[in-house]
Amino acid sequence: MVQAAVQSANSVDQSGDKPWVGRSIERVEDAALLSGRGRFIDDLGVQPGTLHATILRSPHAHADIVSIDVEAARRLPGVAAVLTGEQIKAVTTSLVVGVKAPVECWPIAVERVRYVGEPVAVIVATDRARAEDAAELINVAYRPRAATVDPLGAIAPGAPVLHDGFPGNLASDRAFRYGDPEKAFADAPHRFSIDIRYPRNCCTPIETYGVVASHDAGEDAFEVLANFQGPFSIHTVIARALKVPGNRLRLRTPPDSGGSFGVKQGVFPYIVLIAAAARVTGRPVKWIEDRLEHLTASVSATNRATTLAAAVAADGKILALDWDQVEDCGAHLRAPEPATLYRMHGNMTGAYDIGHVRIRNRVVVTNKTPTGLNRGFGGPQVYFALERLMQRIAIGLGLDPLDVIKRNLIEAGAFPYRTATGALLDSGNYQDAIARAVEQGKLAELKARRDAARAEGRLYGIGFTAVVEPSVSNMGYITTVLTAAERRKAGPKNGAQATATVGLDPVGSVTVHVASVPQGQGHRTVLSQVVADVFGLEPKDIRVNTEIDTAKDAWSIASGNYASRFAAAVAGTAKLAAERIAGRLARIAASQLNVEAADIVFAKGFVASRHNPENRIAFSRVAALSHWSPGSLPDDGGQTIRETVFWTPPELTPPGEDDRINSSLCHGFIFDFCGVEIDRTTLQTRIDRYVTMHDCGTILHPGMVNGQIRGGFAQALGAALYEEYAYAEDGSFLTGTLADYLLPTTTEVPEPEIFHMETPSPFTPLGAKGVGEGNCMSTPVCLANAVADALRVADITLPLVPARLAELVRGAEPPPPAGGVAAVPAREADRRLRGEGQASVRGTPEQVWAMLLDPATLQSIIPGCQRVDKITETHFRADVTLGIGPVTGRYRADVELFDLDPPRAVTLRGSATGALGFGSAEGRIMLAPDGSGGTKLTYSYDAAIGGKIASIGGRLLDGATRVIIGQFFAALARKAGGGGASGGFSLFALLAKFADRFGGRR
C-alpha cells in the first residue's frame, strides 16, 4: 500500500502559473529540522549564570502538608534557592479560576496537595542534576486525606471535598433547554440512551514543556521564553498572577516547538512558577520538564461521564436529545477550563438535524492532574456518546447504522444552518460526502470482507461515524458557563481576533509575521504560498516569522495555535494584509505605468498591466518605493512598508439570552468507516481498513492537510486502543512512563485511506476550514463501533484493552483444580494488598511474644534498618533502606504497636516515606497455645504503596511490595532462628514459609 503511494508523491508540481495555494510544495521549515539545526527551546543558549530548576512533586493524591524541611537541600553546594508554596504565594496572586467561586488556584501546593505530581517545592541550582540531588533532601510531612478520582463519585454525598469553595466538588451546574425536548420525548415512539465513561488521555508531544524566565527588579518586569502555544488570553492570567500589568510581562516563543496538540497551553502555571523563582533568586531560571513530570502532571484532556438519551421515531429519525454531562477537570479549574465542556456547545447535535435538545452540564473537581487543551478539545467526549448512540438506535430498531446516520443528516440545501444549540454551520454537503466515501472507500467490498470473515468464525466488525468538526473558536463560548444575567454583568465576550503583518523592506523583499505559534504544522510554508500568490512572487521570496514576542508584535487574546484556526483565520488574515499592501502597490504602479489601478496584475515578479503585459515594472522596485522615495507615492496611497491586519469574523457573536452560542466559525465534515478484526485468543484489535472522508473547505496545502489527518488519526487510534492516564481509586497515578502510557508506534498505526471534497467556507477569506482535530473526534468512536459490531456487545469503554474485552465476551473461567491453588484474590480497587494465614510453631506464645515486642528485634527485622528512635514503648521511628534488586531508596519509617493483648495478639502498623514514594502496612499477629507446647500463629496483613514508584513502576509494584513484606518476615524469621530462647525453636522455617506466602508464590 505504502510502496505504491511512493510513485505519486514524486510528481508534485513545483512551478508553473497555477496559484501556489493548493499545492503540496516542500516545506520551508524542513531543511533545518532535518539537519539538526532546529531551534527548540532547549537548543537555545541562555544568559551566563542562568540557574536550573527542578520541581519536587506530591506523591499523594490528597494530603495536608504538615511541614516542609528544606534546610538540608538549601545547604547543598550549588543550590541557590528552595521555594515552597509559602514563598511563591508571597510574590504572586492566585491564578484566575474559570467560574465564579471563592476558590484559589496556585501553581504550587499551598498547605495542601490535591493530585499526585502537584508541585510542592521548586529547587533552583547551578544545574539540573544538583537541583534533583537537593530535591531528594527535602523532607515533607504529609497528613493524607481520602481522595476522590471518579467524577460521579466526587459529587456523591460524603465524598472528600477538594475545595471548600466548590461544595460537593461541584464547580458548575448549568441546565439548558432548546426547543421543546420534553414534548418530543413524550411523543416519541422510542427512547434510547447510553451511559459513557470517556477516559483520560493526552496527546503527549515528544518535546516537553520548557520555560526560561528572568525578572528586572528595577522595572518590576518579567521576560519569559516558553514553548507556550496560546491562546494568549492566558497572557493576562500569567501577568495577573505575577502581579504586573501586561506590558511588564514580555512573553516570547522559540522558533521551533516540538509538537503541542493543545498540551503546551498547560505550561502556563509553570511560567508563573519559574518567573517567580527568577524574581526571588534575582537570576534567570530555566526549567525543562522531564517526561515523568509531563506524564504525571502536565495536563490532560478531561474524562467525562455522560448519559445521552434520544427520542426516536420508528424510522430512526431523532426527534430530541437529552444530554447529562459530568466533566472531570481534575484538582483545579485552571484557565480556560471548563472550556472543554463548552467548546462543543453549539455542536451537540453533531451532523444531524435535531430540533429539540436538553443539556445538563456539571463540572467537577477530583484528585487528578488539572485538565486543559488537547487536540479534539471536547469533541471526542461528545461524539463518543452521540455516535455510539446512533449505533444503538440502529440495532434497537433493526436498521442499518449507516441508514440511521443518513436519515438524520442536515439537508444539503440548509446551509448556513443554525443548530438547536446555536452553531451556525457554514457550509457542507454531508449526503454527497458520505456517498463519495461509500463509493471511493469501497464499503460494499468491506461488507463482503466482514461476511467472509464471519463465515470463518472470525470476529470482524464495521463501524461508522459522521462528525462535524468545528474550528476557529469564538472567544465568547466559554461564557456560556455563566447565566445570561452573569454574562450581562461581566460584559460581552465574543469574536476571535486573528492578526497578520506583511512588511516590505528597502529592497522590496517580503516578510510575513503572524501570531499563530506553530508547533510543527508548517505555517511558514503555507503563509509563503498565500502571500506569494497575492504578490505574484514565489514562496521562496517570502520570509515568514512565526515567533511571537508580546512586547513587540501584533497579538490579541485569540492569538496562538488552537481550535484549528490557522488555515481558516490566520492564513486568511495574512492574505488580507498582503492584499491591502498590494492594493497600494497597484496604485503606485498604475501611476508609473500610466494605467488604471484596476488594470494592474502581480505576476512572475512583476507588477504589470493586464492588457499589455510588456508594460511592467519589477515588483521589488515598486515595493521599495515607500522606503526610498515616499514623496513620489500617489497622494491617496499610504505607505507600503508594513501592514497589520486584525480580522475577526462577525458571525462569532456572544451567547444569546436563550443560551444559544455559535461556538465556532467553521464546520468541516468527516465521515469515517472502518473494518476491524479481533483476535479470538488475545482479543487484540487489528484495524483492517480505515476510510476517512474530509470536507475541510478549500485545501491550502494537500500534503499538510493529509499530515494533519494522519497525525490526528494516529493519536485517536492511541486513545481508542492504548492510551489512558490511569488512576487507582486512592488517586495513585499508574501510567507515569512511556512503558505504561502506551503511544502507538509504526507497527500499530496503519495508513488510513483519505478522501476529500471541498465545500469552501463562505465565512473565511480563503474558504478554508480547520482540519487538525477531526479524526481525534471521529476515530475513537468509529473504532469502538466496529469493535461493538465485531463482538456484538452493547457497552464499549475506551481504551479497548484486550483484557477488558475479554471480560465482555468470555464466559465463566474454568475453575481451579480441586485441591490446587486458588486464584490470587482479585485486587480490590483501592490497590491494597491483603493476605492472611496461619501456622503452628514450637515455643510458647510467651517466647514468641517477647521477641515481637523487643525493640532490638524490631530494629533487626525492619529491612535495611539503620537506626531506630524509640518514641514511646510502642512507637518507633527508623531510617531504613529498602530495595528490590537495584531499586533502592531511603525511607523514614514509623512503626507502632497497637491493641496489645499479651501474649495473644498484637497489631503492627507501619508507614514509610521517601523519595520513591510511600508505603503503609498493617499486620495483625495472633498467638495461641496449640495444646502441645507450641504456638498457633495466625496473621493477616494489608499493605499499600503509592507515589513515584506507583507511577513509574506499576507493572512491577505488586511483586515488589510482596518482596518487601517478604524481607520483613524473612528477617523476623532469621532473628527468631538466631536468637530464639528455646533450643530447636523453628520459627525460622515457619517464617521462611511465611515470607513465601507473603511473596504470593507457591
Place this chain on the structure above:
Amino acid sequence: MKPPAFDYLRAETVGDVLDGLAQHGGDARVLAGGQSLMAMLNMRLAKPKLLIDIMRIRELRKIERTADAVVIGAGVRQADLLAWPDLAEALPLVALALPCVGHMQTRSRGTICGSLAHADPSAEMPLALVALGGEVLLRSARRRRRVAAKDFFAGMMLTARSDDELIEGISLPVINGSNFAFREVARRHGDFAIVACAATKTPSGVRLAVGGVADVPTARDWPRLEGSALDDALNAFAYELGARDDVHATARYRRDLVRMIGRDLIGEVLR
C-alpha cells in the same frame, strides 16, 4: 530526571570487576549495555555508589560453541547474538524469542546477561534460559559457580547472584532433535510481555515455560498429554502461576492466555 552521582570505573579485565565488586559489594552495579540500569538511574530508582563498566573487556564478548552448549559472555550484546550465524541452528528457541526483546535500538546495546541480571519477570531472555534449562556462570574474587536457571531467579528483579559476583556468562544447552515454539502477547510490538510462552519437546513429553505471569519465569514438564488431560494440566499451571492484575491486563486474561497459547504451542512442538 538526571542520575544521582556515582563513581565510574572502566574495567579492562575481569579482575578489575571482581576487585570492584569485592570491595563495594551492593554499592556497586555492573554496567553492561545499560538498557535497564540507565533508565533506573535516570529515574533515581537505583543509587549505586560505583558503576563498573564491563564493555571494554574483550574476554567477556565471546560466544562459544561447545559440543552440547553455547556459552555467551557477559559482554555479548543482544544484537551480537542475533547476528551470530549459528543461532538458528544451535539455539532455535533463542532465535524465536530474541527479536521480541525491546527494539533494534536497544538490542544493539543491551546484553543477554544484563537482561538476566535485571530479572524482569516479563523479559524474554530469562524465559528462554528457564525454558532451555540453562545455567548462569557466576564469578567472584573468591569462587566460581554455576547456577541452574530455575534456581537463579529468586523473585521480582531478584536473583541468586551475591553482591560480589559477576555474571560472567550463561551456558545454554544445544538440544538436538527437539521442536521449539515461542509466542508472546504484549500490548504493543516490543513491549514487555503480558504473557510469553516457550514450549520445547522433551524426551518424555513437553515443557512449557511461562513469563510475565509469576514473579519469575516458570517452567513445567509434562508427559505427552492430550485432550482434557492437557486442558486440566494447563489450567492447574495457569492458576499456580499466581497471576495478578495490573494496568495492562487482568489475572484472568493472563490465565486465559496461558491456557490457550500453552495449548497451541504444545500442539506445535508435538506435531
Place this chain on the structure above:
Amino acid sequence: MTRLKSDVRHPIHVSLNGEPVAGEAEPRTLLSDFLRHQLGATGTHVGCEHGVCGACTVVVDGMLTRSCLTLAAQVDGCEIKTVEGLAPAADRLGVLQQAFRRHHALQCGFCTAGILMSLDHYLARNPAPIEAEIRDLLSGHLCRCTGYTPIIQAALEAAAQLASSKKETSDA
C-alpha cells in the same frame, strides 16, 4: 582500569561526525546532555530519558544507541554519528533527508533526528528493505505528528534511490 570520581568533571574525547572533539563530563553525565550542552550538537533531542521515545538515538561505533541511556564516560574514545553529520554539505540535504522533505515525513521535527539516525544506519546495511522491516525498525521511535506513514514512504523511497545510485556507481 580507569576510575572517574563523582561530582568531578573529566575530559572526554570523541570523534563527532568524523571530527575529533572534546568536552568535560561528570560520571553521571548522559551522552545526550554531553552532546547537546557540551559539544553544542543540539540536533539530537531528548524526549523521555528512559529509552522509549527514540528521539535521542545516535550511532556510537556503528551501534544504534539511545544517548539518554548511555553515559558520556562510556563513549570516551568512540566514534559518534549524529544528525548533524547526515547532510553532504551545509546547504544540501542527503538522499534520505530529501525524501523526508518530499513526503512531509516530519511536522514538528523533534523526533526526526533519531528516526533519521536509525534509518541511515539501517539502510547502509540493508539496502533493499520491505515495508514490514522498516516498520519493525522504526517501532523503536515515537512520533506524535505524522502518523508514521509518510516516514515509511520516505524511507522506502530513499532506500530505492540509494540502491539505484549505488548500482549506477558500480556500473560505471
